[in-house]
Amino acid sequence: MIEFKNVVKSFGQKTVLNKVSFKIERGQIVFILGISGTGKSVMLKNIVGLLTPDAGEIWVDGVDAAKLSEESYGPIRKKCGMVFQQPALFDSMTVFENIAFGLRKHFQLPESEIKSRVLKALSLVNLDDIGERFPSNISYGMQKRVSLARTIIIEPEILLFDEPTTGLDPITTNAINSLIQDLSRRLKTTSLVVSHDMNCALAIADRIIVLDRGMIVEDGTVESVRNSKVPLVKDFLAEV
Ligand SMILES: Nc1ncnc2c1ncn2[C@@H]1O[C@H](COP(=O)(O)OP(=O)(O)OP(=O)(O)O)[C@@H](O)[C@H]1O
């Protein structure tokens, strides 16, 4: 569903992704772990065309996204829902309208259907009764969950999560991890989850990729990662 082939991305002198290659099958949940500043967000942004690689190929469902022009990116963006590290909600819209936005944009649905889907999405992220509030009047953790609801409501084939649970309490974190797991099982969604949380990765990932300074230093199942000899991976495991 997603394949990187020798992807290189630099900013000035700094090479952030250094010949990154991996392949993700449809329906898999893959966690990307790595310390801060190692290129995880840059990797996701390359998939949806917010950044373009300097070299290499990025295949998304049979299309080389790295070769697409900005105008031809539409179908891939529709296929990929991305939950950004920062919530980035529309401040002038209520929570309800923020979540309904993508539905209104991509689908022609009766208002009653929109309403029931928004309420369901809110309840899936453990938020009820805040539809009429504005983003500035809810907490950061709530904003993060609204941004999650806004993306999953579209039920995209590919979900890219950039640290979906960072800064959230353990109970909400568990709820969101179950949600990611449920979506991929029920809708066969392919999920790429950037995280610092080895615990979550060990609990729900089909596969774990560890990135260090722009290179993949570990890539395998939960079982193989548990037995990794790579120092950075051992450090992550030591935190569990
Ligand atoms: N648009 C940009 N222009 C210049 N440099 C950038 C840009 N985006 C990212 N970088 C640099 O690329 C490197 C990797 O950034 P990235 O955001 O991918 O890190 P990350 O692994 O997601 O870190 P974190 O865990 O803190 O979110 C950093 O050194 C960052 O400063």
Ligand SMILES: [Mg+2]
């Ligand atoms: Mg990041």
